[in-house]
Amino acid sequence: MISIKTAKHLGDYRIRLKFSNNLVGVADLEDTITNDRRSVFRELSDSVKFRDFRTDGYTICWGNGLDLAPEYLFFLAFRNDPTWQHQFFDWGYLKLEATEAAA
Numbered sequence: 283m284i285s286i287k288t289a290k291h292l293g294d295y296r297i298r299l300k301f302s303n304n305l306v307g308v309a310d311l312e313d314t315i316t317n318d319r320r321s322v323f324r325e326l327s328d329s330v331k332f333r334d335f336r337t338d339g340y341t342i343c344w345g346n347g348l349d350l351a352p353e354y355l356f357f358l359a360f361r362n363d364p365t366w367q368h369q370f371f372d373w374g375y376l377k378l379e380a381t382e383a384a385a
Contacts, residue, residue, distance in 0.1 A: 285340045285352050291333045297342065299355055307359025314350075314358075322348040 288300040295312035315326050325346050326332045335342045343349040357375045360366050370376040 284356055286337050286342055286355065289335065289337050289342050291335070294329075295332060297335075297355075299342075299359055301352070301356055301359075305356075305360070307356070309355045309358035311350075311358065322346050 283302075285302040286299055287302055287304075290298045292298050292308065294310075295315055296308050296310050298306065298308050300306045311332075315323050315332065318324075322344075326344060326348065331344070331346070335344050337343075338349070341349050341352045341355065353373050354375070356366075357370050357373065361370065361375075367376060
């Protein structure tokens with residue numbers, strides 16, 4: 283199971299994350315925060331509130347009660363890395379192309 287070891291705000295909606303597997307990546311949460319209409323996400327469109335997160339030994343959390351699955355943060359940080367595509371599929375973040383699924 284993956285978790286967040288450290289997190290640092292880099293600017294805008296980007297957070298540098300060190301994961302429990304010691305990989306470091308940057309998750310850009312702009313689409314997540316700005317496209318979700320639920321109030322806990324809308325509150326974080328305020329940059330001051332967005333920057334006010336903490337790690338809890340498992341993931342990152344905000345004062346309004348929002349936390350995000352560390353697997354989702356890992357996906358955002360490494361979504362273009364071919365090494366992880368099957369894992370992202372297993373987690374439900376990607377769909378295999380029809381040609382791959384038939385193989």
